[in-house]
Amino acid sequence: MPDKRKVLIIDDDKDYGEAIKMVLESNGFDVKHVLNVHDGRKAVEADKPELIVLDVMMDKHTDGFDLCYDLKHDEKYKNIPILMVTAVTGKTGFKFSPETDGEYLQADDYISKPVASSELLQRVKKLLN
Secondary structure: OOOOOOEEEEEEHHHHHHHHHEEEEEEEEOOEEHHHHHHHHHHHHHHHEEEEEOOOOOOOOOOOHHHHHHHHHHOOOOOEEEEEOOOOHHHHOOOOOOOOOOOOOOOEEEEEEEHHHHHHHHHHHHHOO
């Protein structure tokens, strides 16, 4: 039996992160959820996930953007796909996408909260293939 694919969720909304975790685990993924970018960075370094699901607004409104940028500019972690799942557009009115904001938003994919389970799974599987 092949090893489960490792996914790290970094989202300060405990309930939302746990809901995403349950969806992914029930579909065969090995999932860890942490609540802030500091713990997220430690988890990336300790357990190098195959995919990161990353919120944007946590302690600071730019936490997710900043961590994504840092990881994509680190030789050890730049190839880990990052799926940004965030409500930043709904809360701020600013629309972001990797296509138009690629220099700052270097995530491999972006989806707005709330996201349907089927859409989340589709995006995760696409990024892991």
